[in-house]
Amino acid sequence: xxxxxxxxxxxxxxxxxxxxxxxxxxxxxDEIGVKSLGIxxxxxxxxxxxxxxxASVQLQTFGATMYIGRLVTGSMIxxxxxxxxxxxxxxxxGSGIAAQLGSMRVTEQIDALNxxxxxxxxxxxxxxxxxxxxxxxxxxxxxxxxxxxGGNLISTLLVGIPSGLYWRTVxxxxxxxxxxxxxxxxxxxxxxxxxFVFGGIISISACYYGLNTTGGTEGVGQSTTRTVxxxxxxxLVVDYFLTQILLSxxxx
Amino acid sequence: xSDERRRDGRRISERSEDAARAAMRDELSEDAxxxxxxxxxxxxxxxxxxxxxxxxxxxxxxxxxxxxxxxxDARKGETICVVGESGTGKSTILKLILRLxxxxxxxxxxxxxxxxxxxxxxxxxxxQKMGMVFQGAALFDSMSVFENVAYPxxxxxxxxxxxxxxxxxxxxxxxxxxxxKVMEQLPxxxxxxxxxxxxxxxxxxxxxxxxxxxxPTSGLDPLTTGTxxxxxxxxxxELGVTSVVVSHDIRSVFRMATKVAVLHNRHIxxxxxxxxxxxxxxxxxxxxxxxx
Numbered sequence: 001x002x003x004x005x006x007x008x009x010x011x012x013x014x015x016x017x018x019x020x021x022x023x024x025x026x027x028x029x030d031e032i033g034v035k036s037l038g039i040x041x042x043x044x045x046x047x048x049x050x051x052x053x054x055a056s057v058q059l060q061t062f063g064a065t066m067y068i069g070r071l072v073t074g075s076m077i078x079x080x081x082x083x084x085x086x087x088x089x090x091x092x093x094g095s096g097i098a099a100q101l102g103s104m105r106v107t108e109q110i111d112a113l114n115x116x117x118x119x120x121x122x123x124x125x126x127x128x129x130x131x132x133x134x135x136x137x138x139x140x141x142x143x144x145x146x147x148x149x150g151g152n153l154i155s156t157l158l159v160g161i162p163s164g165l166y167w168r169t170v171x172x173x174x175x176x177x178x179x180x181x182x183x184x185x186x187x188x189x190x191x192x193x194x195x196f197v198f199g200g201i202i203s204i205s206a207c208y209y210g211l212n213t214t215g216g217t218e219g220v221g222q223s224t225t226r227t228v229x230x231x232x233x234x235x236l237v238v239d240y241f242l243t244q245i246l247l248s249x250x251x252x
Numbered sequence: 253x254s255d256e257r258r259r260d261g262r263r264i265s266e267r268s269e270d271a272a273r274a275a276m277r278d279e280l281s282e283d284a285x286x287x288x289x290x291x292x293x294x295x296x297x298x299x300x301x302x303x304x305x306x307x308x309x310x311x312x313x314x315x316x317x318x319x320x321x322x323x324x325d326a327r328k329g330e331t332i333c334v335v336g337e338s339g340t341g342k343s344t345i346l347k348l349i350l351r352l353x354x355x356x357x358x359x360x361x362x363x364x365x366x367x368x369x370x371x372x373x374x375x376x377x378x379x380q381k382m383g384m385v386f387q388g389a390a391l392f393d394s395m396s397v398f399e400n401v402a403y404p405x406x407x408x409x410x411x412x413x414x415x416x417x418x419x420x421x422x423x424x425x426x427x428x429x430x431x432x433k434v435m436e437q438l439p440x441x442x443x444x445x446x447x448x449x450x451x452x453x454x455x456x457x458x459x460x461x462x463x464x465x466x467x468p469t470s471g472l473d474p475l476t477t478g479t480x481x482x483x484x485x486x487x488x489x490e491l492g493v494t495s496v497v498v499s500h501d502i503r504s505v506f507r508m509a510t511k512v513a514v515l516h517n518r519h520i521x522x523x524x525x526x527x528x529x530x531x532x533x534x535x536x537x538x539x540x541x542x543x544x
Contacts, residue, residue, distance in 0.1 A: 019407075104392075107388055107390055107393075108386045108387070108388060108390035109390050109391075109392055109393070111347075111352060111384075111386065111390065112384070112386055112390040112391075112392070113392075114350070114352055114376075114379070115350055115352070115379055115382070115384040116379070116380075116403060116404045116407060116454075117376045117377070117379050117380040117404070117407055117408055118376075118407055119372070119376065
């Protein structure tokens, strides 16, 4: 616990200290962000579709199928977008980071970095944490958008709602949450603070378990598993408390 | 590729096999003075002066005691070989010198300065004067051979790209690798012996005054073992670096050591020249030397 936060503190503290490992940062943005695009697009699209499908069945009983757009948008932006992107990245990237740093630990590459006068936290952890903090909100935006497009597809094809109406309800939903500083929709704030926090959770958990790997290749496997389990649980638990805090802050 | 390497290795060992064999025979003989007189010309007898590395009554324990009251020192240009059974804390000694670990009691002094109380950042600076060769070479497997050897230069020097390339070539040639062939390869494409040599090239890239080796010859065939041993000797003789070698390969230890420290039961059982060790009547040392 203590080590976890110490690592987080040191990793973030190094952001503004020379030398900067810009190349590592760019590489990690590619690794964490660009390469996760495929799975995020796929999960977002299908989540949006299934939301629209379920909503259509539910809303039909009230004759209110025109609100599908509102339901899909609200769920995607506030909850499913950030959480699903977080869980997918935890599985894909968190495990990868833990495995990589874990094998570097057991093959003494971490010691070698230390010996060559490089702080492994600065060189390895900081770029990864920073990249995750930047990329997860971006992935979430893409996830949200693709999900709403998926909802559009289903509501047009299966329910028969015109696209124009659908997108109007989407905007109604966004506007109904209220605005921060008059222009930023509260839903967007909520939907972007969450993935930012999740990015930190995933990258720091992965680096923590990776750097503290012991016991050879078996240990690497354990670190990987622990990373995915811990970051997934933390994402879901923190999501609840974050929602509660954000709701009380954002709603006047 | 592996044929190439073998031929390479043989060439080196042939060149110096006779000299090495003679040196070994002398080192093993009980006549210490004869051995000294017969060593290669140009080599200095163990130099005096203040110790470069000093371990002063070190004690260390994790769950159980690992080292108790361990002391030895290395003067400039000396090669200290630390030998002992597996699991006696030999590699721990290297980690203490690098200040990857801090002892519970005692001091580790490098260039006369106590490094046990340094902060993390200060320790990084001290480490820049040392080159370490890890047991498994510990090359960064995401980088090419060139980037691996260039790493310490990029981290700590202001050299431009041309100078870095020149330095990397020079170091790779020093360890008898063909720069044009290996530079762009990844560590995973190299054989064990080549990886060790790249590890040595990386360790010495920034011209350190101290070289540390963790089991430099373990897991290698006899020919490659000979090559690596000669490399360590070459580094000491041509560049005058102070070395600490952890090994349990007695044969190569006798070829390169100016002093041997035998670690047994958490203590230094013996610290002296190889000649003194060979001449010793101590029953443990006799057992340890076994076949020799």
